[in-house]
Amino acid sequence: MGPAAPADRPGPGRRRRCRHQPRGTPIRPRPFTASYKEKLLCSRLDATTTLSQALAVAAAADPGRPRILLSASAVGYYGDTGARTVTEQDPAGTDFLAQLCAQWEAATGPAEAAGVRVVHLRTGLVLDRRAMLVQILGRVFRLGLGGRMGTGRQYWPWISLTDQVGAIRHLLAVDVSGPVNLTGPAPATNAEFTRELARQVHRPAVLPVPAFAINLALGEFGRSSVTAGQRAMPVRLEESGYRFTHADLESALRAATAR
Template sequence: MRVAVAGASGLIGSALIPELVAAGHQPVSMTRRPRSEGGEVIHWDPATGEIDPNAFENIDAVINLAGRGIADARWSDEQKRDILQSRVRGNRLIAESIARSNRGPKVFIAGSAIGFYGDTSNSAVTESAPSGDDFLSEVCRSLEDAASVASDAGCRVVAARTGIVLSRSGGALAQLLPFFRVGLGGRIGAGRQYWSWISLDDELKSLTHLLDADVSGPVNLVSPCAVTNSEFTRILGHVLRRPTLLPTPKIALWARLGRELTSALLYTSTRVEPAALLSTGFEFTHSDLESALRAILDRPPAQTESRK
């Protein structure tokens, strides 16, 4: 397939490009960045609605991983507006472009997140669970609604609700590692909140799998073994052979991330199961956290993860 990837310069997108090539597909990056020499690139800008009207002619599938980073900075009203609008406008622009194209994409995978469900406490939820009522739930609900416009044009639309992606090169694990490596890693709060994670390898494998799988609508991209923050802390400390005795002071997290982002990312309990993905026959490379962390931490980052 010729696969357009929006957000191809990001953590997941940059690693997805070589994965698609290895699977026999032809990826085409979509970016807001200025034109540069070499390689086939689709230029677009969700903020201005700019996209070549013929961008998707002869493209078989689109994967949208673009949007202002959720944890790039403390949340201000402006930051939150941009997080929401960059995703809604991006998906709407892609969906409308798909609907207008003559020989256009038959598959649209819209990057969403398990934040859709809000705080699920101890209850394990699948794709049929309702949306939560916090800011990230609203973001996910709105971006999925915007993407669904493409299904009216006969395109198979999948909302890939991703969990915490584990990679040495970026995201939550990369932020935690410096503290754990010097023995300052510790549980967050009471540590009872669930973290639903997926290794970067399985994230890439599942996105590639969804290009062909007979499924549409929401699909949770998480390992089958969500853990509590206490278990995550203990297992990461064990793999790194470092103590994890002291809880992480809330005040330090607030100072770094602000209260709202700290609460949304680190204290919210999201216990999610990959029911739809398993029903399509997907097989995880890393089902349990210890084997995933060992695989990620035992190899140099550049070997399988192309982001600097």
């Protein structure tokens, strides 16, 4: 998990002692300092562990009542997988975000052990006009300053907000547990993504950003979240019967950039 020592890796039922306890610290395009990593870990593991333990207690007191925990995670779980297709059966990566997701999922252990149906929502880039990614890139591209990032060959797994919400509602009703990739069925490379975004806002995508500049400015975040990627497929979601509203990038970005 990067620089963290093994003692900082709590097991499924162990509470992590945190100096900082912010709630829901967002992952932003900024360097991963030690204090920022601590906030990202604590804001996810503490709340998930507390909720999981509470559900385990409730399940023990009333074992006949069905209980469901849909717990957030991300496709960053897989690390940088290049052009290789990944599904829910693939192992965790080794970078900080991958190990953060692995610990986050492990924090639901008490609930799973108590018989609660737990689903790990491994979400891709959510596309909506209010999403930070779309707001930032949309502003840059509308100014005519957009282009591919790094080589452009890295995959950016995406999902529309409509399908993100639809998939969550679907998973509440079907008998599925374990990891589920919440990504669109047609993952795109960064070059394809930026080209389609430029087309949707009627601007050219002619100013590529070299990988060294991204990594120099953003450090570990840039290496793991911008110039790296996952060609993640929603195998278990589709097998469970979910049908996408936005099955292709063009449709999803058209909805996300509409004014």
